[in-house]
Amino acid sequence: MMHVLGIETTCDETSAAVVRLEPDGTRAILSNRIRSQIEEHRPYGGVVPEIAARAHVEILDRMVRDAMAEAGLGFDALDGVAAAAGPGLIGGVLVGLTTAKAIALGIGKPLLAINHLEAHALTPRLTDDVQFPYLLLLVSGGHSQLVAVRDVGDYHRLGTTIDDAIGEAFDKVAKMLSLGFPGGPAVEVAARDGDPERFALPRPLFGKPEPDFSLSGLKTAVRLAAEAIQPLTEQDVADLCASFQAAVVDCVIDRTRVAIRAFRREIGQPSALVVAGGVGANRAIRHALQRSATEAGLRLVVPPPKLCTDNGAMIAWAGIERLRRGFSDALDAAARPRWPLDETRAKPGARA
Numbered sequence: 001m002m003h004v005l006g007i008e009t010t011c012d013e014t015s016a017a018v019v020r021l022e023p024d025g026t027r028a029i030l031s032n033r034i035r036s037q038i039e040e041h042r043p044y045g046g047v048v049p050e051i052a053a054r055a056h057v058e059i060l061d062r063m064v065r066d067a068m069a070e071a072g073l074g075f076d077a078l079d080g081v082a083a084a085a086g087p088g089l090i091g092g093v094l095v096g097l098t099t100a101k102a103i104a105l106g107i108g109k110p111l112l113a114i115n116h117l118e119a120h121a122l123t124p125r126l127t128d129d130v131q132f133p134y135l136l137l138l139v140s141g142g143h144s145q146l147v148a149v150r151d152v153g154d155y156h157r158l159g160t161t162i163d164d165a166i167g168e169a170f171d172k173v174a175k176m177l178s179l180g181f182p183g184g185p186a187v188e189v190a191a192r193d194g195d196p197e198r199f200a201l202p203r204p205l206f207g208k209p210e211p212d213f214s215l216s217g218l219k220t221a222v223r224l225a226a227e228a229i230q231p232l233t234e235q236d237v238a239d240l241c242a243s244f245q246a247a248v249v250d251c252v253i254d255r256t257r258v259a260i261r262a263f264r265r266e267i268g269q270p271s272a273l274v275v276a277g278g279v280g281a282n283r284a285i286r287h288a289l290q291r292s293a294t295e296a297g298l299r300l301v302v303p304p305p306k307l308c309t310d311n312g313a314m315i316a317w318a319g320i321e322r323l324r325r326g327f328s329d330a331l332d333a334a335a336r337p338r339w340p341l342d343e344t345r346a347k348p349g350a351r352a
């Protein structure tokens with residue numbers, strides 16, 4: 001039996017969770033407390049790093065205590081303490097990592113300094129016991145990547161975004177159309193009443209042999225289309241959202257298809273296509289991915305929304321995966337604003 005406490009503070013969610021691995025392989029999320037800071041950031045139309053760090057520090061001790069109480073465990077029952085050590089907003093990362101270090105030191109148990117992206121990547125093994133290797137589409141506000149997950153600690157990035165992340169593009173389009181923050185869900189709702197063919201928007205990188213993403217040209221095209229028809233009616237906004245979302249869907253499907261081919265060529269047969277990150281909540285994207293998975297003869301695994309977006313259970317689970325392979329980290333482990341999953345493919349100055 002193994003119990004790990006997981007702490008997540010890399011962006012605008014504060015979370016503490018306890019996950020258990022039983023000897024027969026059964027996994028149980030004993031608690032997963034999550035507090036979103038969306039209300040604090042909403043007036044600014046985006047996440048403000050200083051506000052985020054302060055909000056984490058104000059609430060994290062209590063969240064850890066509540067997560068332990070809900071799990072019904074004392075600290076001495078823990079086998080390790082895991083925290084996301086990056087990539088993310090450094091002030092927040094420091095809050096979570098320092099808290100984890102203090103607890104680990106106090107109870108004399110190992111610290112696990114977790115890569116937040118690795119935690120997203122391993123979540124389908126917590127929820128669906130997916131076997132290695134598998135293809136991960138990680139699409140959030142900060143990341144858009146296609147990654148071959150070969151083993152714990154063995155990730156091969158097949159493609160990434162060369163400019164904005166997909167969630168970031170949704171957020172920026174929402175902002176320019178005055179739909180509020182966070183933008184993804186608002187754009188999806190507005191798109192339902194819109195005509196996806198009214199605006200002929202570009203599909204950047206469509207058909208290119210490398211499975212990378214590019215969103216900034218598409219975002220600019222939405223802005224130009226909107227400026228050309230000012231003032232915007234509600235129907236105009238719906239049509240712009242629907243046209244934008246349709247372009248994103250086409251790009252995601254095309255890029256994923258290319259990544260599946262690259263995976264089969266370079267690694268072999270993936271056991272599944274796995275989606276993680278907040279954009280995975282988008283129904284149009286999910287339905288399209290289900291069609292392409294079926295076409296490719298692959299199982300599609302999308303963890304439930306609460307485990308797709310940032311949460312402590314995924315950090316605790318990544319801690320368990322590492323701990324049971326004998327990995328742990330020293331108490332001087334660094335907080336890392338940038339930390340690519342696949343360090344061999346990291347480009348100088350590139351986003352993680």
Ligand code: KG4
Nearest residue numbers: 140141142167183184185277278279282309
């Ligand atoms: O994974 P996440 O909760 O946080 C990180 O970025 O790490 O993802 C948040 C992102 C935001 O950019 C948000 O607008 C986007 O996911 N998102 C969506 C939807 N729900 C959330 N994008 C498109 N459609 C949605 N339904």
Ligand code: ZN
Nearest residue numbers: 120140309310
């Ligand atoms: Zn995340």
